[in-house]
Amino acid sequence: MTLSLEHSVDTKKALPTKKKSKRSPKARQEERAFWIFILPWLIGLICFTGGPIVASLFLSFTDYNIVSSPVWVGLGNYINLFTDFLVMKSLAATAYYALLAVPFTIILGLLLAILLNQKVKGQAFFRTAFYAPSIIAGVSVAFLWSWLLNPDFGVVNSLLKQVFGIDGPNWFNSTHWVIPSMALMQLTAIGGTMVIFLASLQQLPKELYEAASLDGARGWAKFIHITVPLISPVILFNTIIAIISSFQVFTQAYVITQGGPDWHSYFYVYYLFDTAFSQYRMGYASALAWVLFIIIFALTMLSLWISRRLVYYEYDNK
Amino acid sequence: MTTQTKKNYVHGEYSLFRKIIVYVLLILGLAFFLLPVIWMLSTSLKTLPESQAFPPKWIPSFQWHNFVDVFKEVNFGRFTWNSIWYTIVTVVSTTFFSAFAAFGFARLRARGRTVLFGIVLSTMMLPPQVTMIPQYLIFNKLGLVDSYWPLIIPTIGGSAFTIFLLRQFYMGIPKELDEAVKIDGGGYFTIFFRILLPLSMPGLATAAIMEFMYRWNDLIGPLIYLSSPEKYPLALGLANFTAAFAQTPWNLLMAASIIAILPPLILFFFAQKYFIRGIVISGTKG
Numbered sequence: 134m135t136l137s138l139e140h141s142v143d144t145k146k147a148l149p150t151k152k153k154s155k156r157s158p159k160a161r162q163e164e165r166a167f168w169i170f171i172l173p174w175l176i177g178l179i180c181f182t183g184g185p186i187v188a189s190l191f192l193s194f195t196d197y198n199i200v201s202s203p204v205w206v207g208l209g210n211y212i213n214l215f216t217d218f219l220v221m222k223s224l225a226a227t228a229y230y231a232l233l234a235v236p237f238t239i240i241l242g243l244l245l246a247i248l249l250n251q252k253v254k255g256q257a258f259f260r261t262a263f264y265a266p267s268i269i270a271g272v273s274v275a276f277l278w279s280w281l282l283n284p285d286f287g288v289v290n291s292l293l294k295q296v297f298g299i300d301g302p303n304w305f306n307s308t309h310w311v312i313p314s315m316a317l318m319q320l321t322a323i324g325g326t327m328v329i330f331l332a333s334l335q336q337l338p339k340e341l342y343e344a345a346s347l348d349g350a351r352g353w354a355k356f357i358h359i360t361v362p363l364i365s366p367v368i369l370f371n372t373i374i375a376i377i378s379s380f381q382v383f384t385q386a387y388v389i390t391q392g393g394p395d396w397h398s399y400f401y402v403y404y405l406f407d408t409a410f411s412q413y414r415m416g417y418a419s420a421l422a423w424v425l426f427i428i429i430f431a432l433t434m435l436s437l438w439i440s441r442r443l444v445y446y447e448y449d450n451k
Numbered sequence: 452m453t454t455q456t457k458k459n460y461v462h463g464e465y466s467l468f469r470k471i472i473v474y475v476l477l478i479l480g481l482a483f484f485l486l487p488v489i490w491m492l493s494t495s496l497k498t499l500p501e502s503q504a505f506p507p508k509w510i511p512s513f514q515w516h517n518f519v520d521v522f523k524e525v526n527f528g529r530f531t532w533n534s535i536w537y538t539i540v541t542v543v544s545t546t547f548f549s550a551f552a553a554f555g556f557a558r559l560r561a562r563g564r565t566v567l568f569g570i571v572l573s574t575m576m577l578p579p580q581v582t583m584i585p586q587y588l589i590f591n592k593l594g595l596v597d598s599y600w601p602l603i604i605p606t607i608g609g610s611a612f613t614i615f616l617l618r619q620f621y622m623g624i625p626k627e628l629d630e631a632v633k634i635d636g637g638g639y640f641t642i643f644f645r646i647l648l649p650l651s652m653p654g655l656a657t658a659a660i661m662e663f664m665y666r667w668n669d670l671i672g673p674l675i676y677l678s679s680p681e682k683y684p685l686a687l688g689l690a691n692f693t694a695a696f697a698q699t700p701w702n703l704l705m706a707a708s709i710i711a712i713l714p715p716l717i718l719f720f721f722a723q724k725y726f727i728r729g730i731v732i733s734g735t736k737g
Contacts, residue, residue: 177608329734
C-alpha cells in the first residue's frame with residue numbers, strides 16, 4: 134500500500150510530449166499496478182506450477198528416492214513403463230472405467246436434463262432433488278455405494294432377490310463387476326453434467342422448433358436434427374471433462390477396494406500415488422505423471438478432432 | 452426409460468398422455484436419486500445387527516446415539532474442526548488472491564497481459580499429478596510435511612478457474628465507476644476494494660462455494676501431506692474410520708458419512724443458486 138498507485142492528477146505530465154518515452158506516465162503507472170495485482174498469482178505460478186513442471190520433467194529422467202541425490206537414467210523410466218505389468222494393468226482398469234463412465238454420464242445426464250426441461254408442476258422441486266445427491270462427494274459417496282452394493286447386507290442385492298428373485302453379483306468384490314460398479318457410482322455425481330445440459334437446453338431458440346413443427350417434423354426428428362446439433366458443443370465439452378476426470382479417478386478405489394480384487398480396480402493415479410508416496414520412487418512416478426498428461430492431452434485432441442465434423446458452432450447465443 | 456423420454460417429443464403439445472409419462476419418469480428418477488440417501492440415513496439410525504437384517508428394514512429403531520458414538524469411538528470432533536478451519540482458510544485465501552489477479556487481468560492494461568492470461572487458461576488443463584511430486588519435494592525440503600502449510604501456501608496463486616470466472620465478472624462492471632474513483636483521488640487499490648470486490652459478491656460467492664466443495668472433499672492432498680491422525684481432516688479421518696474396528700460398523704460409518712456431508716448440504720440449501728451458477732459458468736464458458 135505504500136507504493137504510489139494514486140492516479141496522476143498532473144495532466145500536463147501525462148501528455149506524450151517527449152518522443153523517447155512512448156507510453157505516458159499514466160500508462161506506465163497502470164502497467165506497474167497490473168504487475169502488483171498479478172504478483173501473488175505469478176509467485177504461485179513460478180513456485181507451484183512452472184517450477185514443478187520443469188522439475189518433474191527432469192526427475193522423470195532420473196532415479197530418485199528422496200534420501201540420495203537423483204541419478205540420471207535417461208529414457209530408462211519411460212522404457213521400463215512399457216514392460217511394467219502394473220502400468221498395463223492400471224491403464225487397462227482406467228481405460229475400461231472411462232469407457233463405461235463417460236458414455237453413462239453423458240447419455241444419462243442429457244436424458245435427465247431433457248426430462249427436467251419439461252414444463253410440469255413442481256419443476257423446481259424435481260430439479261433440486263435430482264441435483265442434490267451430487268453434493269455428496271469424495272469419501273462419503275464411496276462408503277455410501279460400498280454399503281448399497283454390499284454383497285451380503287446391501288440393499289441393492291436384497292431388492293434384486295426380493296423383487297426379481299435373482300442373486301445379485303458381488304459388485305466391488307468381483308473382478309468382473311468392480312469397474313462397472315465404480316462406473317455406476319457416477320449416478321450420484323451426474324448432477325453437474327445434468328445442470329450444464331439443462332442450462333444449454335433452456336437457451337435453445339423456440340422458433341426453430343415451431344418452424345420444424347410447421348414442416349411436420351415429429352419429436353424424434355426434432356431431437357436428432359435440432360436439439361443434438363445445437364447442443365453439440367456442450368456435449369463435446371462435457372465429454373472432454375468426463376474423460377479427463379475418469380483418467381484421474383482415485384478416491385473410490387482407495388476407499389472401497391484398495392485397488393482390488395486382484396488389481397482390477399488399481400487405477401493409474403492410484404499406482405502413481407503408491408509409486409511416489411509409498412515407495413518413494415519419485416523419478417519413476419514423475420515419468421508416470423508425464424505419461425498421464427500425454428494420454429489426457431491426446432484424448433482431448435482426439436475428441437476435438439473427431440468432433441470437427443460433428444459439432445455445430447454456427448448458432449451462437451453469447 | 453430411454454425410449455420413453457425421447458417419445459415425449461412425438462406429442463408436440465402437452466397432451467395428458469405425455470404429461471403422465473413425464474411424471475412417471477420424474478418420480479422414478481426421484482426414487483433413484485433419493486433412495487440411496489434415505490437408505491444412508493436409515494442405516495445410520497440402526498443397531499449393527501439391525502443394519503445387517505434380511506430382508507432390509509427401511510424404518511430404523513432410531514438409535515440417535517450413533518451420532519454421538521461416532522465422536523466417542525474415533526477422534527471425529529478433531530477431524531471436523533480440522534476440516535472446518537482448513538476449508539475456511541483455503542477458501543478465503545484462494546478466492547481473495549484469485550480476485551486480486553482477476554482485477555489485474557480484467558482492468559489494467561499492460562504489455563504481456565494477453566500472454567499471461569493465456570498461461571492462466573493453460574494451467575487449467577494441466578493434470579495436478581504432474582506438479583504434485585515436485586511440490587511434495589519442496590515442502591519436504593522445507594520440513595513442512597505433516598502440517599497444513601503445503602495445502603495452504605500454494606493458494607497464494609489463486610485458482611485458474613476462479614481467476615477466469617472473476618475476470619468475466621469484472622469485465623461486466625462498467626469502467627465509469629473506476630473513473631469516478633480516480634476523480635475522487637483514489638488509486639487502483641481503492642477501486643479494487645471499494646468498487647469491484649463489493650460489486651462482485653455474487654461472483655465471489657460462486658467461486659468460494661466451488662472451492663469449498665473441492666477442499667471439503669479432497670482426499671489426495673491431505674493423504675499425501677498429513678500423517679499424524681490428530682491432524683486429519685474429515686475426508687481422511689473418514690477414509691481411515693474402519694481401521695479402529697474389527698468388523699465394519701456400517702451404522703456408525705453411515706452416521707459419520709452423514710456428518711461429513713452435512714456442511715456442504717446445509718450450504719447447498721442456503722446458496723443453491725450459486726452452486727448452479729458455478730456449474731453452468733464452468734460448463735458454458737470454460
